[in-house]
Ligand SMILES: Nc1ncnc2c1ncn2[C@@H]1O[C@H](COP(=O)(O)OP(=O)(O)O)[C@@H](O)[C@H]1O
């Protein structure tokens with residue numbers, strides 16, 4: 366008798382690495398056994414799990430490349446038996462005017478021959494709510510939340526129907542809170558009505574986890590779901606899976622501790638300020654100095670080496686919007702971003718080569734660059750530090766193939782004391 370290859374029920378494609386761990390965290394908390402891969406694996410899945418999250422770094426690349434990578438991920442997930450596909454993007458709907466949420470959604474719909482899907486970044490646990498199609502971050506609209514100043518994806522319109530319609534040829538509509546509050550049957554009726562009007566993608570209102578749990582059953586037969594991580598809490602039940610805490614155990618932690626931060630989001634700025642105010646060792650990287658040449662990476666590692674045995678150190682390029690704008694004006698938006706990412710990735714690698722085995726990385730693009738530089742292929746998902754941010758465990762080429770604990774913190778997630786408290790959560 367031949368052993369049956371493991372088969373998954375849910376196949377997920379995430380457009381950045383922090384977003385991927387955020388989604389995996391919600392699925393694990395809802396009871397699924399989950400593996401996160403970095404990029405599309407070359408080989409079939411070996412682990413016996415319910416879901417795989419394929420982490421891409423496709424949020425800000427040209428749309429055609431994002432589509433090609435997402436379709437590649439889709440084919441691999443289908444080959445592993447995935448019965449439903451989940452395209453995960455940011456809870457603040459981060460995208461450029463050209464995409465990539467619209468183009469990737471369209472391409473996945475075409476490939477899956479799917480004529481209707483939903484789109485909602487709602488994540489109430491992190492105060493992202495959608496009402497009448499408008500996205501709120503906490504108590505304010507998206508375009509007043511600080512996201513209007515994002516270095517790569519400034520979000521200047523909170524009306525998600527409008528934002529998505531500008532990125533897709535398919536007609537975009539709205540499943541509003543009146544339908545969602547009544548439950549799956551009313552959502553189903555609303556979908557039928559929208560379909561008859563030629564709508565192919567519907568933004569969905571959700572202001573609480575109860576809304577998302579009510580929405581879940583209405584999505585059971587949808588080949589493709591597109592969303593932030595919030596919708597994930599309502600899907601495992603469709604496959605007969607119930608919440609459990611056993612899916613999140615990680616090996617014991619050891620080694621030196623460090624934080625690398627390239628996020629310029631409001632929450633990260635507060636977290637850096639909090640770490641510095643607590644008198645902990647922190648080193649700021651100056652992008653203009655990086656651009657001028659010299660060995661800023663070597664200098665940062667030399668600064669960190671004697672401090673690491675005492676406790677966590679922080680190396681950051683995190684800056685206020687005015688400083689970021691001024692750097693971008695001098696270097697160009699993409700050039701500045703890529704240069705800082707390269708430097709922080711080299712620093713992360715150097716830290717791990719020097720014995721760091723507990724590493725926090727802040728920022729989605731930054732995490733992508735760091736995880737790639739660390740030679741990590743796959744992440745095991747552990748317990749949650751704050752909503753959307755779990756500790757993970759991974760074998761790293763930079764650690765000579767040994768395991769390390771790593772947390773990929775989304776820019777706007779986490780409490781102000783996150784950089785200190787994260788390490789306490791591992792003990
Ligand atoms: N001081 C800075 N000036 C200009 N760009 C910066 C600076 N610091 C970081 N960046 C770039 O800004 C981008 C931040 O994106 P990301 O890492 O995804 O953070 P977030 O998760 O907050 O969106 C990265 O490309 C990073 O290299």
Ligand SMILES: O=C(O)[C@@H](O)C(=O)COP(=O)(O)O
Nearest residue numbers: 383384387455456729775776
């Ligand atoms: O959904 C979210 O907000 C996060 O999972 C996410 O994708 C954040 O991206 P970054 O802010 O770029 O870290």
